Amino acid sequence: MGNYFSAERFINVFPKVISNLSVNLHIVFWSMLLGTILAIFVAVLRIRRVPVISGLLGIYISFMRGTPLLVQMMIAFYGIPIVLGNLFLNLFGINLNRLEPVIFVEIAIILNEGAFLGEIFRGAITSVPSVQAEAGYSIGMTGAQTFYRIVLPQAFKVALPHYGVDFIGVFQNTSLVFILGVVDLLGKAKTLGAATGHSLEGYLSAAIIYISFSLFLKGVFLLIENRLNNGTAKAV
Amino acid sequence: MSFSITSFFDSFKSALLYAPVTIKLTAITFVVSLLLGAVIATVRNYRVPVLSQFFAAFVTIYLGLPTMVALLLYNLLFMTFYSDVAAALHISVPISDVNPIFIGYITLIIGTTCSVSESIRGAFRGIEKVQYEAGYSIGMGKFKTLTRIIFPQMVPILLPGMQNSLIGLLKASNLVSAISVVEIMTGALLPSLMYYSYLEGYVAAALVYWMIGAAIEILAHFAEKNSGKYLKRTA
DSSP states (O other): OTTSOOHHHHHHHHHHHHTTHHHHHHHHHHHHHHHHHHHHHHHHHHHHTOHHHHHHHHHHHHHHHHSOHHHHHHHHHHHHHHHHHHHHHHHTOOOGGGSOHHHHHHHHHHHHHHHHHHHHHHHHHHHSOHHHHHHHHHTTOOHHHHIIIIIHHHHHHHHHHHHHHHHHHHHHHGGGGGGGTOOSHHHHHHHHHHHHSOOHHHHHHHHHHHHHHHHHHHHHHHHHHHHHHTTSOOOO | OOOOHHHHHHHHHHHHHHHHHHHHHHHHHHHHHHHHHHHHHHHHHTTOTTHHHHHHHHHHHHTTSOHHHHHHHHHHHHHHHHHHHHHHTTOOOOGGGSOTHHHHHHHHHHHHHHHHHHHHHHHHHTSOHHHHHHHHHTTOOHHHHIIIIIHHHHHHHHHHHHHHHHHHHHHHGGGGGGGTOOOHHHHHHHHHHHHTOHHHHHHHHHHHHHHHHHHHHHHHHHHHHHHTHHHHHHO
């Protein structure tokens, strides 16, 4: 490889790239936090079968699942200032065209996660057998009590593995944000590559960081799952 | 600046023109990945020494790598080493004549193979041991048992997961736009570049993707209905 790759440059570049991991984690944190809250609403409204809203949510989920995240990000980036620009300028005095692109990225991921996590939560809640809810009612619990004390803890256990996979997916999806000009891991690798003329070391650093952090997250979720399964006897 | 219907239609037509690129990329990658994934899953299921450990480590690590990072890395490696390798192999095609979609194929095939092999491995667990024994008892070999008894039974188990993989792949194929392949999204943007109508271009691209995704869902629905027939008959 000789000229193309040098360990010296790699050692030089790696700390610079990893310092931008915080940008990715910032996106993951806010997207997952607000996305989870949105998803709970989506799941509850879908399960309750609220007439018109349920149909609209069906279209929303289908759109979010059927189109690439990159396209969604771009629509958020170009569309939100056009649709809401005047409103925000007159009401709050905020010029949406001047906002940081990272905010539009986060909005896109939040909306995307609202659909994906919403389906995960809905599946988890409906997977709890109806006998469980009836057991709650039979001992005189109210609807809300039954939901929070009996259905939700069981649904949580079903949803957790899927939630973990989705969480790692969001972390990996942050690799797209450099296209909108956010300087994250890849963005940094790219700018360093452009400045020095050697991109390979930067990209390799980004790849190593993505792989090790994904594996780390996987381990954390496995640990939580094992913790949760401690109370139950192993079936089969 | 506001939403213009005429530029939206221009973009939509342009996006449809490039839809075959995306569909071909998705379909070929999916079929190749399915075959390779089946091989990897079978190797790991039968615990072939060395190979199964290698694949286990490779799949675990590779699933941690985002497609975009892999794509940029392979693209860079290709750009850097193409001339040396081509000279060594006496290939006289200059790098400018090589379609970058090949890098897209390689990236998507490796990534999808890894995720598909995991689903197939999960499906192996859904088959009872009696089924293998039934095959051996009537004198079938290992390979024949696998292709005639085990794989057909895995189809209904696999279908829902495969539908998700296929739609995921359709969406991932969008990333090849980053290495300057013209597919649906970049195709939809071609008219936008003239009039700065980017929003219309992206909405048109989203609509085309949505239509293809819906078509996949409908096809998968029919496949699911038909594949489980023998199960429903006994139940």
